[in-house]
Amino acid sequence: MPLIQSTKRLVKHAAIRAGLEAVALSGAAALFPEAGGRGVIFTLHHVRPEGAVSEFSPNALLSVTPQFLGEAIDAALDCGLVPVHLHDLPALLSDPADERNFVAFTLDDGYRNNAEHAAPVFRARDVPYTIFINPGFVERTRTMWWETAAELTRRAPSFRFDFGDGAGAVVSTSPGQKYAAFDRLAAFVASADEDEAVARIDDVARDHGIDPIGIVDRLVMDEADLQDLARDPLVHFGAHTVTHVNLRRVPPERLLREIRESTTTVERYVGQRPRSFSYPYGWRGAVGEREVQAAADAGFPAAVTTQPGVLSAAAAARPTALPRVSLNGHFQKRRYVKALISGIPFRLM
DSSP: OHHHHHHHHHHHHHHHHHHHHHHHHHTHHHHOGGGGTTEEEEEEOEEOOTTOSOSSOTTGGGEEOHHHHHHHHHHHHHTTOEEOOGGGHHHHHHOTTOOOOEEEEEEESOBHHIIIIIHHHHHHHTOOEEEEEOHHHHTTOSOOHHHHHHHHHHHOSEEEEESSSSEEEEEOOSHHHHHHHHHHHHHHHHHSOHHHHHHHHHHHHHHTTOOHHHHHHHHBOOHHHHHHHTTOTTEEEEEOOSSOOOGGGSOHHHHHHHHHHHHHHHHHHHSSOOOEEEOSSOSTTTOOHHHHHHHHHTTOSEEEOSOOOOBOGGGGGSTTSBOOEEOOTTOOOHHHHHHHHTOHHHHOO
16 A cells, blocks of 8 residues: 555656646647736745755655745746735736736745745845744644654654554554555544644654654744744735634634634734735635635635635635645746746646
């Protein structure tokens, strides 16, 4: 099974890469300019130098280099896109007199490397950006299960874990076994009660000498860091819930609390009320009509999913369900960014 999963992962990456190469080298963007719509919103997480990602890294897709971020910005400018703040997009798209196409850059979770490595790249090009903040991470009351699970499967050759039918052994010796173990933990988080799943991963990690809160402390900005970065006139801080929970799987009262408390807390941190919201995970299983309406009711001009696609004039009619395109760590080439901006890959999906 680990070998099958590893093969599937390699085949998937190869297929995506081949598709991006085909679009980039075919000149299709010039033949079908309407496919690019009105522009794109990009998603990022980690921005850190090459070599900062370990050889075994199931979260490598979430990490790009500062050099690639600069290339992505330059690619967007080459394509004639106008950089704007995310929260300004709905009004701009709704203006019938404005025929420009736009790009907005967003970063989820508030990693320290956003301030250290991403902010200087945006500053050098005078490009605005939005960082989405989770107070649970900032205040070290919530752990990042995907980072904890990566550390656990990286360091432990085996461990015992209760997936719901009693504790059993999970082998994570070879690279294939490590990826399989990580995927199994991720699937458990997605199917079980998320709070309980995160707690179980944290407990097993501690049994193996791993400090889940220490990981958050090492990776994520604290309140003082956010206040320092807030002096940058190009940055805006958006809300991203308190605990980074799948909102579609929580009851209505928690949905509202996660949105409301994250909004007021981020405002307390940086002295400015968030004007945009990012749904944790962001895929269809994490964002439905209830969540889209809740973000609208909370007064956000814009809210973003991670469902891929370019912007269209119709997006202004659903500004709290905007698509985003991931700048994926597995595909860090400038021509791939231009292929994504063309919108053609999303027509082939």
